[in-house]
Amino acid sequence: MSTATLDDPSTERRPDGQWAVETHGLTKRFGDNIAVNDVELLVPRGCAFGYLGPNGAGKTTLIRVLLGLTHADAGTMSLLGHPVPKHRDVALARVGAIVDEPRFHGHLTGRQNLQILAAARERAARDRIGPALERVGILHRADDKVSKYSMGMRQRLGVAACLIGDPQLLILDEPMNGLDPAGMQDMREMILSLVAEGRTVVLSSHLLDEVERTCDAVAIVDRGRVVRQGPISELLAGATFVVEVECTEPERARSLLDGTSFRPRVDVDPAGLRISFPAGTERDVVAEVNRVLVEGGISVYRLQHVQASLESWFLEVTSRLGSPE
Ligand SMILES: Nc1ncnc2c1ncn2[C@@H]1O[C@H](COP(=O)(O)OP(=O)(O)OP(=O)(O)O)[C@@H](O)[C@H]1O
Ligand SMILES: [Mg+2]
Secondary structure (H helix, E strand, O other), X not given: OHHHHOOOHHHHHOHHHOEEEEEEEEEEEEOOEEXXXXXXXXXXXXXXXXXXXXXXXXXXXXXXXXOOOOOOOEEEEEEOOEEEOOOHHHHHOOEEEEOOOOOOOOOOEHHHHHHHHHHOOOOHHHHOHHHHHHHOOOHHHOOOEHXXXXXXXXXXXXXXXXXXXXXXXXXXXXXXXXXXXXXXXXXXXXXXXXXXXXXXXXXXXXXXXXXXXXXXXXXXXXOOEEEEEEEHHHHHHOOOEEEEEEEOOHHHHHHHHHOOOOOOEEEEEOOEEEEEEOOOOOOHHHHHHHHHHHHOOOOEEXXXXXXXXXXXXXXXXXXXXXXXX
């Protein structure tokens, strides 16, 4: 595996360092509880990548392991092509991260907090303080004490703290937490603009909708395990194909469909039918459903192929995992 040979910082931009984050067999246990379970994660460079899972799935723990805040029990990992923990300092020099809530000194101003962080970095970090504060939209409050900041302002200051290191990789744990809808929109735009500059942003979230709107690719994690990963468009292509039908006599419509060769799963509700076909079903089936119903004397008022959202797909995956084999 290439990660073992990437010892020199100058190799950061080599094509074989194509992954911003790479893990193999990564495992972290708390007693009997396996919080990170044999995780194989490949995050391509230059994208917004969502680490998506319900509460307690192991998102924060994975991030803490990646950053060396807690040790792994098994497995290997690399950040920006540098194996960690072996080359942790080189790797982390180009990584900005917010884990859980960003923590700052409340009695100091936002700017003073960044000055302290910049002092531990290269000289250029100091010059980035002003632009970073401006970029996250809190320059006008930079000289107020952080104890007076709202949750959203602290989140923004957290991103500014990442930016003073000019990171190639940002790892943000639940960046939308505590933000109002406008704050979420700002955060989303900020993430997309960072990606547009060629940086990689990994964000963890339990907010499926936010991940779907913000990220290009995603890993879905359930009870410590990555159950699926890849570009969102490819994952959705593996989702069930659903057709909604508004029609008369839904029960009779269902029996008509039961008698066809394609035998879909049909759920009846007061508005009509929800028909599910296996992944990969061709669109032509919509016309076929219409033909069967109309020839059977059913009046069809609406017939629509519903684009599966990541959320419905996610629920499908996790419920399948939860069901008895
Ligand atoms: N320091 C710890 N000691 C013991 N167990 C822990 C510790 N940290 C996390 N865990 C356990 O590991 C599992 C994963 O927790 P983690 O905080 O990583 O989940 P999460 O996906 O970040 O959840 P959330 O969406 O609630 O933030 C949980 O079962 C949790 O109880
Ligand atoms: Mg968490």
